[in-house]
Structure formats: structure tokens, C-alpha cells
Amino acid sequence: MKYFEYNLGSIFQSLDMSYSNGLTDANDTDLTVFQRYFFAQAKEKLNVDAVYFLRDAEGIPKIPMIYFSAMDSYNSERIAELHRMAWNMGEAPLLFIVLPDELLVYNNYTPPAPRKEDGSYNNDAGMFARIKKVSDLEEQRQQLLQFHRSQIETGEFWKQNQTRFNIDTRVDVTLMANLRAIRKLLLKSIEKRDVEKQIDDQLRCEIVHGLLGRSILIKYLEERTDSTGKTVFPNDFFGKFLHGAKKYTDVLADKQSTYTLFAELEERFNGDMFPLIENEKDVITQSDLTELQQFLLGTSELASQQMVIWPLYSFNAIPIQLISSIYELFFHLAETDPDKEKGTYYTPYHLVSMLMDEVLPWDGPYTPQKILDPACGSGIFLVEAYRRLVAKWIFTNQPESIGPNDLINIMKACIFGVDSNKEAIRIASFSLSLAMCDFLEPRTIWDSLQFPRLLHYNLFHNDFFDRDCEFEQRDYDIVIGNPPWESRLSPAAKKYIKNDKLKVSDEQIAQAFTWRAGDICPKGVICFLLPSKGFLFNRSVKAQQFRTAFFEKYDVSVIINFSAFRWVLFEHAAGPAVGVIYRVSNLDKSDTIFYCTPKPLYTIEDKRRFLIEPTNICRIPRELIYDDLIWRIAMWGGPRDMDLVHTLQASGTPLRKLLDENDMVYAEGYKKGNKKKTCDAFLGMPMLNAKTFSPGKHFPDALPKMTERKFECTVDTKRQIFQSPHLIIKQSHKGSRFLADVLSFDAVFNHSFLGVHGDERLLKYFCSIISSKVFVYYQIMTNRKWLVERDESEVGDIIDTPFPMPTTAAVDEAVNLFDRVIVGNGDLSIIDQFAYRQYKLLPYEISLIDDAIDYVYDYYSKKGNSSALSQPDNALLQKYSVSLQEVMQNTLGNHYSFSCCIYHGDAPLIIAVLDLSPTSNPKFSLNRNSEEMDVLLHKLDRQLLEDRSGSVFVKRNVRVYNKDSIYIVKPNQSRYWNFSAACRDADEIYADVIRAWRGENE
Incomplete structure (x- = not known):
């Protein structure tokens, strides 16, 4: 064995990286199509010796993480050039250069430095770590601990080094x-x-x-x-x-x-x-x-x-x-x-790659497939499809090299695009021709390649809704793309929708694309990136009609809701996105829809991949897909939240109905807008401001007076909302509450507020409910835009919220609470207790509400600084253990009892071990021995790898069943160890037990 190979081997051993868990080098013969393709590229362009890939939950190597290069001596120029090329290639964020006596670790997000004035290289640019090599393997392992496979796979490395990787210099x-x-x-x-x-x-x-x-x-x-x-x-x-x-x-x-x-x-x-x-x-x-x-x-x-x-x-x-x-x-x-021109406007590659994985995965033999992007733009989806098809062709045919004719044949037979913008078609042609070059030796490009003419043959300058066009004359296997998100139908689209009597809401042309794609791909699969607002969350009559018709006509297999990634994917996003995979329906539709709602980690990993946890996945039964709330509840909650929402609805009446029955007037405030309308009626009136709105602290003499005379909307038919007594509801949240106040004096306010004029005592009752956690919880689980698209609610979501019937006793109590708590700046938990009693909530339902606000809302509002991402304390872990044991005992019966030991330290994962207990009293213990925990984690990891079930460090959220023990492994973050998580874990363990029992008895 060569010395540098031995050198690399000792590093791999210390990092716990091998062929079985993502390492790839020239000696590895069991490679996926993507590994083979990418390693060949890295070898050709960087001359690296190995690449470590992060695997997905199924154990498939997907994301390059580390380039490895061994050198037999220190060479400043060669090292600087290797880092420069690694920075250019991007992909893997780390470069390990292994020398005989030291290891150099470079950050591939940091650009190389220009040469110094004397012509020498600056090797400090991008230097992340310089580690002296030692002969003792355990000491070497300790030195490399931060780069250990478990740290990379769990994401702990990126969390700990967040500030050292600057996306802006990539x-x-x-x-x-x-x-x-x-x-x-x-x-x-x-x-x-x-x-x-x-x-x-x-x-x-x-x-x-x-x-x-x-x-x-x-x-x-x-x-x-x-x-x-x-x-x-x-x-x-x-x-x-x-x-x-x-x-x-x-x-x-x-x-x-x-x-x-x-x-x-x-x-x-x-x-x-x-x-x-x-x-x-x-x-x-x-x-x-x-x-x-x-x-x-x-x-x-x-x-x-x-x-x-x-x-x-x-x-x-x-x-x-x-x-x-x-x-x-x-x-x-x-x-x-x-x-x-600022911000990110191009489609992130990892988004393109994830959608393409659903319809054209890297692995599998090559078969010619006709692929169409009906709004191809620059051709980014087509380029990715072409790369995969060529890589599959090479993998299947194993040639020494692929020639121009084969590349042209694949292009001409498989890749098609349509766009109404002439420049887009030309740009797509550029992109595809470049993709072809990437598979050829340089001189072959010059000596043998004549680029095929793609315009009018494979790329068409047409409106996708035009009839009798050349692109229609084919049967497509895959239609994929990102249709326009405009609320404007082209003339051809209008004609198409009208003639075919199709449902489209708000003139959303993306919805029209979904119908047209079904026409030209009757036997294949369709994958679109669509606006999630119109597809999932809009509850207008036309939006509901579109969804109903869509789910009736098509067999939808996968919906990936990217709404939580809105600001991560695009700095100036037009709206949240959803990926939809469907086919023209045959007689047998799938029983469930795979619904995935990935959440950001708020580390640099979000710019490279979508980490999908088991809590982000559910299978929606087909009979529930017509429930407009299911998509929102499954995004932020679980089955128990669905039950609680239904409980709240059953125990209350929509606020809209209560307002109408009590002859109350309600509307949003004035709107300045285009200022085309003159109104003097508001002059001199006290004016509320959304930024300074503070319930219980509004006095007419202290408020600024209206001086504006020009408006767009002056609420002509409902001016009573500005007259006392009136309930003022701020439509955006503050902290973890929605703010509301009842004023006894006239005041004006803009459309950031909803005003209600009516009986003062009833208004104080409504104000008390709105000020409670129950109201916030209901908005988290059902609101169409809040926590999805905007930081404020809409009038419809507020007045559709169920309120308990206001009995005389309840109104009396609410009036008293309003004066004591809201006006008196008292403890809002008293308001919460009042609301819990009115809705007749049980203790476990109150715990679900607390968790939604303390973890879901906090995660959304504070992002990477949320307490939901912090390590759980002992009290939370004990509450998790007690809750888990209680729910399981209630589910399985009193003759089952469990003891629970939780292994918890500074490691990125926590292990809860459930053992069947011979006693009737559940026991709880906490183990903070890091060495014992490390041994147990690697034991579980080996077991999963041997079972070909993936890695515990990659999956991060797994259950392992042994004879009388259940191992629950989850990230060291509070959101995974609260009451709601305990309920979910207990419910899923019960489901696993029932499935296993049925399997044994069939």
C-alpha cells in the first residue's frame, strides 16, 4: 500500500468514514449512478483521491460534503491551486489535504486570495484548521472529533461553525x-x-x-x-x-x-x-x-x-x-x-434536484424518456434531466467514453421545452449545449462536435396553451417545471379554460398549467412547483372548486410543502411554494397522499439540502384531502391537533355568525392607497397606530389626531366601526399574542385593524377570547396566510374562528377580566384560564396549545434563535418521559408498565430507552455519561446499517425495537422532547406494535 493511501486510511478510520456510509474513492466498485458521475467529475477537475457524501434517510449518498486529497509533501502552489479549484467547483464545503505529518482543512465557501506581490501564494485564505498528525489512533480521533461522521451527519458541525461559513462568499x-x-x-x-x-x-x-x-x-x-x-x-x-x-x-x-x-x-x-x-x-x-x-x-x-x-x-x-x-x-x-436588481431570483439547485429525484432519480438503468418543461425559462430543469439521463446511459452501457453522437441522440430524443419568451428559449439552448460539452474531452468538442439545432425541434417559442403546435406531437413521459405564478391568464389560456370548462381561481395561470399538462402527458408523471397559497391554503369558493376538481381528476402521489422555506429559498420570494407530483387518474387511485413539510434548520445546510424529519411527513388519507384545514394542520401539528381543532369548532360558533346575530358592524379600517378620494369626516379624530397599539393604554387626549384628507377607501357604509363602543383587533401578532382592545371613545384606524361596533359587554367578551392562547393556537393551525405567507391575519380568518356561546355568566366574568387584566395590565394567564373553561378543554389539550405557542410559534418568529432549537433541560425531559409512559399505558392498558432512561449530554442526539417494567409504577432516570451514550449511539448505528435501514446520525429521528426495549433517538432540541412529541411518539409506537401484531397473525 502506498504511504499516502495509508495516510488517508488512518484519517478515514478516525472520522468513521467508509464505503458503507458515504465514502467514495477510485477503489470503490459499488457506486450509485450519482456517486460515479460526481466522483469522475471531481477526479477530473480537482484530482482528489476521495469524496465523502452525506446520505439521505434511505442511506443513498446524495450530497458531497468533503473532498480528500493526499500529498506526499507540502507544496504551497499546489495546495493553493487545489483550494481555488475546490472553491470553484463548490458542491462540497470542506477540503481535507492530508500530508505526511499534518492535516489541512479548507473552507470551500471562502474564496482563494490573489497572489501576493512577490508572486507567492497565500495559503491562509480558506484555512479552517491545521491539525498535527499523531500515531496514536485514539488521540488522532479526539483531534478530529469535530469532523467526525456523526457530527457531519447530524448537522451539529454546521450548527457549531455557523459563523465560519459565509454564504455570500460562495x-x-x-x-x-x-x-x-x-x-x-x-x-x-x-x-x-x-x-x-x-x-x-x-x-x-x-x-x-x-x-x-x-x-x-x-x-x-x-x-x-x-x-x-x-x-x-x-x-x-x-x-x-x-x-x-x-x-x-x-x-x-x-x-x-x-x-x-x-x-x-x-x-x-x-x-x-x-x-x-x-x-x-x-x-x-x-x-x-x-x-x-x-x-x-x-x-x-x-x-x-x-x-x-x-x-x-x-x-x-x-x-x-x-x-x-x-x-x-x-x-x-x-x-x-x-x-x-437585488436578491436571489434563480431556482436553487437543491430545489430542482429534490423535485427531479421524485420523477427521474439518478439510479436505475437508462431508458429513453421524453421530458418536457412547459415553462422552461433558462432550462435549469432540462439541464438537470439531461445530466441524469446521460449519467444513466453511461452507467448502463459502460463505454470508455461517450461520444458527441450519443449525446446529441439523447438530447434530441429526450429533452423538450416550451416558453412564450423568445429570449428564454435562446438561453435554454445555451444551457443545454453547455451541458453537452461537460461530458466531452476538450479536443473532442472542437474536432467532432456540431451542436444540434434545438430551436423549433426541441425548444419551442409558443404559448403552452396554443393548439396544434409542434410540441404537442409527442407522448411525454415526464412533464416538470416551475410555471409562472402570475394572476393573469394569457389569451390562449383563457380560451383553453373556457372551452374545456376548467376550474381556475384568481386567474392563476399556474393552475391552468396543471390542467394542460394532463392533456399532453396522459400516461406519464407530472411534477410542478406551484404557489402554495392558491393550491393548498386559499379557501375562496373558486379555490375550493379548483382543488376538488384537481383531486378528482388526478392521482396525486406526493405534495411537498416548501412554505416554511419561503425566505430561505428566495430573498424576494413572491410567495411560498409547493411541489406537486401527479398523474392522470386511472381507476385505482392511491389510498393516501405523501405530504411532506420540510422545515429550515436555520444553518448553512438550508442552502444545500432539505432535511426531512419523520415529524415533517404524513400520509393524508384520500377521504381527508377535501378538508381545507388538513394541509395547514399537518404543516405545523399532528393528528391530535386535528382532533383539537375539531373540538374547538364543535364547542363554538364562528365569530362572524355571533356578530351578525347581535347586529354588530365590522370591517377593516380606512386605506390610504392611491389617495384618490377626499374625506374630511376623519379630521381631528384620535388615530390608532399599529406600531404603538397597546391594549388598555389608549386615551383620546394622548393619541395623535388625524390630519389626512386623501384616501383610497373610507369605509363609507360601515363608519360605525370608528364609533364607540368599538372592539379594535390588530391583525398582526405581537409576541405570542393577538392584540385587541375595547374603546369607549371614537377613534379612526387603518386597514391593519379590524373594527367591530356593538354592545360593549359582548365586545369585552370577544376581546378576552381574542387575547387568549386558544385564539393564537387556532390561528397557528388554521390561518390561511399567517405563518405561511404573511405576518398578519386576514379578516376572514379572524371572524371564522369559533367562539364559545357568550352566556350571561361568561360575559359578566369577561367584563370583569377585561377591566382587571387588559385595562389593569394584569397576568394574561388569567385570561387563558377563562378561555380554557369556556371551551371546556382537558389538561392534555391545554398542553397541546402551550406546545404550539412555545415551540411552533417561537420557531417561526425567532427562527435560529428559537428556544425550540435549544437543548431540553431536565424538567422537560422528565415531563416527556412521564407523558410518554402515561399515554402508552392508557393506550396499551394498565397491565403494561415502562421504565424510561434518557441518555442526554452535549451530543447532537438524545436517546430514550423504554424497557418493559415488572412493576406497576413507571420509573424515570437520566444518564449523562457521554461515553456510555456514544457507545450506545454507535451500537444502534451499526444495527441500522446492518439492517440497511440507514444511519442513526443521518435519520436523526428513529425508533429501534429490540426484544423488551424500545430506543427512541432524536435531536438534542427541545421541540423533540415536549408533551406533543411524547404523544406523537406514543401514538406511533402503538401503530408500530399493531402493524407488527397484524403481520405475525396474517
Whole structure:
């Protein structure tokens, strides 16, 4: 064995990484399609010796985490170059360089540094750790403990090192920022010269995008090298166009030479890769090309000298899917106001990958499949589909290398896209052609490849709702994409909906896409990313009609609700998203729908993957899918919450009905809006402010007076809401409460408030219920927008909330409580107790309410700083144990008794061990011995791996059944060890026992 192989082996042993748990190297023969594909790429581009992959819950290696490279001596230049290339390739966030006497760990989110003035390399850039190697294996293991497999798989490493990994310096983010800057400059330069406004905004964008897209492609071709150092272009290629030119940036010094180069490449490669935009050569000036040249050389003055890192990019290593995202960025950026171009507009790759896994997984033999994206944009879904198909073809056929003809045949036979935007189609063609290049040796690209013409053959500039189009003349196996989210139907879509008598709410064109996809994919599978508001949560009549018709026509197998990731996925998200996988229904629909609601960890992992816990998964019985509340309740709660919501509904009457029956007037306040309406009636009246609204502390003389005269809406028919006595309900929350007050004086307020005018005593009763935890809980579990899309409730959700019937005694008590607690600034728990009595809630139901507010609401509002993510204390663990034992005893009968020992320390996981107890009294104990816990965790991990059930560290949330013991392993976070978690665990253990019993007795 070579010395460096021994060196690597000892590191792998210390990290507990092996072929069976995600490690991959050249000697591993049992690889998945993705492992084989990715390792080949990493070997070619970085020359690494091994890659460690994070596995999913099923044990399939999915996400590259660590690159390993062994060197027999310290070489500053080689180490710096390896880190530069690893940063460019992105993917794995860590690079381990193993030397004979030390281990260097680099952070691949940190960019490399330019060379020093003396030409030497700065190897400190990206350095994460420098660890001296020792011969003692246990001592070595202790030194590497923070990188141990268990720390990586559980996510504890990322939690502990959150501040050391900066997303903003990752290759994709910096590259996008750089391209935004040069795009903005070129657009403004052209606009400034166009004094007569002869070039419209769209053409100007197309020209700039064409020039930049072409330049990225040329840089990619120029920097692609093989093992001998040969590039795509022959020697002295650029000198043909400009004397002495050695590279593309040299040619940019002369406009005529530049466009001669473009023309030759267009002729050479055929296809749609290099076509010039109309009037481009007349519009682009030498100054534009000079600015582009300086940008590519890193000498531009743009964006506070940010461009100095441009020479550090290597298009030989940058992933092809990132380049596709660049083109998607061009497509989505605002066309008319470059100053407003901020935020993330491209579809994150891990979102594309997750959806593609549902319909075209990496593994499995290659079979030709026709795949259509009906709103293809830049082609990011099509590029990912093509990569997978080619990788499967290579895996199936095992050739020495794949040739241009095979790549073209796969493309022509399998990949199809439609878009109503002409530029989108052109950009998609760019992206797909680049994807083809990624599988070829550089010189093969030049000597043998002619890109296929995709426009009009595979990519179609059409409205998806047009009839008798070329793209309709095929039977598709997969339709996948992200349709537009606009509430505006195209003329063709309107005609289609009308002629086919289809249901669509709020003119949501994405809903129209779901119907049309079923028409052209009658035997295949469809996967769309849709707005979750319209698909799941909107309860308007038309939205309900759409859902009913959709579920009746289609066999929906999977719904992935990404709503909780709204601000994580997109900085300027238009709305929360949902992934839907369905087929045209046959006679036998599946009994349940797999409903998944992933939640962010609020660590850097959220930018790379969706961690799906068992608590984020449920199977919705088909008979429940027409219940509009099921999707919301299953997002934040469980079956017991569903029961409690139904209990609240059964024990109360919608507030709307109570208001109507008591002749009360209710409406939102005025709206300034466009200020087209004049109203003097409000002048001089006390005015409430949403930011300073504080129940019990409003006095007319202390409030500011209305001075505005111009409004959009003045509530003409319901002005009584501004007259006393009136209940004022703030529609947004504060802390963990909704705020309400009853005023005995006239006052005005805007549409952030709901006002109710009526009997003062009843208003105080309603105010008391609204101020309670019960009201908050009901909103958490049922509200259409709060905790999904907005931080405020809508009027409909407030007045649809069930309220207990206001008896005389209840109203008397509420009036007293209002004066004592709300006006008197007393303890709100007294209000809570009043509400619990009115709803006749049982102790366990009150505990469910407490948990929803203390953990679900707190998690949503405080995110990574939530107490839900903190370690549980002893009291919480004991309450969990007692609750678990009580629920199980109630379920299984008094003749069963359990003792519970909880292993708890600083480790990322906690273990609860349930043993059948010979005594009738449940016992609880707490074990804080870290060594014993570590031994037990690894014992369970080995057992699961041997059973091919995945890793305990990856799954993080598992139950293992032995003869008389049940092991419950969950993350070391409070949200997994509260009362609600105990109920869920007990219910699921009971279900497991019943399933096992039925299996033994069938």
C-alpha cells in the first residue's frame, strides 16, 4: 500500500468514514449512478483521491460534503491551486489535504486570495484548521472529533461553525454578484448613448445577455483542459482574429476581431449557440467590449473593486448547473430598472434536484424518456434531466467514453421545452449545449462536435396553451417545471379554460398549467412547483372548486410543502411554494397522499439540502384531502391537533355568525392607497397606530389626531366601526399574542385593524377570547396566510374562528377580566384560564396549545434563535418521559408498565430507552455519561446499517425495537422532547406494535 493511501486510511478510520456510509474513492466498485458521475467529475477537475457524501434517510449518498486529497509533501502552489479549484467547483464545503505529518482543512465557501506581490501564494485564505498528525489512533480521533461522521451527519458541525461559513462568499453568490454588476453597467452605457430611444428595453437586455452569455461560453471552452493540458481551441486559435492574441480577453481589444470570432464559432459549432442579436454589432461599441475585457481580467473599477476576484474563477471547475443558473438570472432580472436588481431570483439547485429525484432519480438503468418543461425559462430543469439521463446511459452501457453522437441522440430524443419568451428559449439552448460539452474531452468538442439545432425541434417559442403546435406531437413521459405564478391568464389560456370548462381561481395561470399538462402527458408523471397559497391554503369558493376538481381528476402521489422555506429559498420570494407530483387518474387511485413539510434548520445546510424529519411527513388519507384545514394542520401539528381543532369548532360558533346575530358592524379600517378620494369626516379624530397599539393604554387626549384628507377607501357604509363602543383587533401578532382592545371613545384606524361596533359587554367578551392562547393556537393551525405567507391575519380568518356561546355568566366574568387584566395590565394567564373553561378543554389539550405557542410559534418568529432549537433541560425531559409512559399505558392498558432512561449530554442526539417494567409504577432516570451514550449511539448505528435501514446520525429521528426495549433517538432540541412529541411518539409506537401484531397473525 502506498504511504499516502495509508495516510488517508488512518484519517478515514478516525472520522468513521467508509464505503458503507458515504465514502467514495477510485477503489470503490459499488457506486450509485450519482456517486460515479460526481466522483469522475471531481477526479477530473480537482484530482482528489476521495469524496465523502452525506446520505439521505434511505442511506443513498446524495450530497458531497468533503473532498480528500493526499500529498506526499507540502507544496504551497499546489495546495493553493487545489483550494481555488475546490472553491470553484463548490458542491462540497470542506477540503481535507492530508500530508505526511499534518492535516489541512479548507473552507470551500471562502474564496482563494490573489497572489501576493512577490508572486507567492497565500495559503491562509480558506484555512479552517491545521491539525498535527499523531500515531496514536485514539488521540488522532479526539483531534478530529469535530469532523467526525456523526457530527457531519447530524448537522451539529454546521450548527457549531455557523459563523465560519459565509454564504455570500460562495462561488455561486460572488459570480452572480459580479455578473449583475457588469450587466448593469453595459445596460446603462447603451441606454445613455441611445438619446433618441431607438432601442427598446427588451432589445437592450437581449443584446447584453447575448454578449455576456456568449462570453461565458467562450470562457468555458477556453478553460476546459484535459489531463495533458490541452484546451478546446487549437494552439494560436485567438491569434487568427487579432495578431498576438493568446486568449479571449485579448481579442476583446478590437471590436471587428471580436465579432469575426463570434461568426466563426457560430459557423463552426452550428446549432443555436452563437447567434447575434438583431442590431447587436451596431449597438455594442469598443468601449463596451473594453469594459467587458477589464471585467474578465479583474481590473474593472466596478462594485468597489469586487471584480479583482474574477481571475480566480475557473470555468473548467464551475459546475454546469451553476452556469445554467447564471442564464436563469439573466432571464429573471428586471429589464427596465437595473438599480432594483437585488436578491436571489434563480431556482436553487437543491430545489430542482429534490423535485427531479421524485420523477427521474439518478439510479436505475437508462431508458429513453421524453421530458418536457412547459415553462422552461433558462432550462435549469432540462439541464438537470439531461445530466441524469446521460449519467444513466453511461452507467448502463459502460463505454470508455461517450461520444458527441450519443449525446446529441439523447438530447434530441429526450429533452423538450416550451416558453412564450423568445429570449428564454435562446438561453435554454445555451444551457443545454453547455451541458453537452461537460461530458466531452476538450479536443473532442472542437474536432467532432456540431451542436444540434434545438430551436423549433426541441425548444419551442409558443404559448403552452396554443393548439396544434409542434410540441404537442409527442407522448411525454415526464412533464416538470416551475410555471409562472402570475394572476393573469394569457389569451390562449383563457380560451383553453373556457372551452374545456376548467376550474381556475384568481386567474392563476399556474393552475391552468396543471390542467394542460394532463392533456399532453396522459400516461406519464407530472411534477410542478406551484404557489402554495392558491393550491393548498386559499379557501375562496373558486379555490375550493379548483382543488376538488384537481383531486378528482388526478392521482396525486406526493405534495411537498416548501412554505416554511419561503425566505430561505428566495430573498424576494413572491410567495411560498409547493411541489406537486401527479398523474392522470386511472381507476385505482392511491389510498393516501405523501405530504411532506420540510422545515429550515436555520444553518448553512438550508442552502444545500432539505432535511426531512419523520415529524415533517404524513400520509393524508384520500377521504381527508377535501378538508381545507388538513394541509395547514399537518404543516405545523399532528393528528391530535386535528382532533383539537375539531373540538374547538364543535364547542363554538364562528365569530362572524355571533356578530351578525347581535347586529354588530365590522370591517377593516380606512386605506390610504392611491389617495384618490377626499374625506374630511376623519379630521381631528384620535388615530390608532399599529406600531404603538397597546391594549388598555389608549386615551383620546394622548393619541395623535388625524390630519389626512386623501384616501383610497373610507369605509363609507360601515363608519360605525370608528364609533364607540368599538372592539379594535390588530391583525398582526405581537409576541405570542393577538392584540385587541375595547374603546369607549371614537377613534379612526387603518386597514391593519379590524373594527367591530356593538354592545360593549359582548365586545369585552370577544376581546378576552381574542387575547387568549386558544385564539393564537387556532390561528397557528388554521390561518390561511399567517405563518405561511404573511405576518398578519386576514379578516376572514379572524371572524371564522369559533367562539364559545357568550352566556350571561361568561360575559359578566369577561367584563370583569377585561377591566382587571387588559385595562389593569394584569397576568394574561388569567385570561387563558377563562378561555380554557369556556371551551371546556382537558389538561392534555391545554398542553397541546402551550406546545404550539412555545415551540411552533417561537420557531417561526425567532427562527435560529428559537428556544425550540435549544437543548431540553431536565424538567422537560422528565415531563416527556412521564407523558410518554402515561399515554402508552392508557393506550396499551394498565397491565403494561415502562421504565424510561434518557441518555442526554452535549451530543447532537438524545436517546430514550423504554424497557418493559415488572412493576406497576413507571420509573424515570437520566444518564449523562457521554461515553456510555456514544457507545450506545454507535451500537444502534451499526444495527441500522446492518439492517440497511440507514444511519442513526443521518435519520436523526428513529425508533429501534429490540426484544423488551424500545430506543427512541432524536435531536438534542427541545421541540423533540415536549408533551406533543411524547404523544406523537406514543401514538406511533402503538401503530408500530399493531402493524407488527397484524403481520405475525396474517
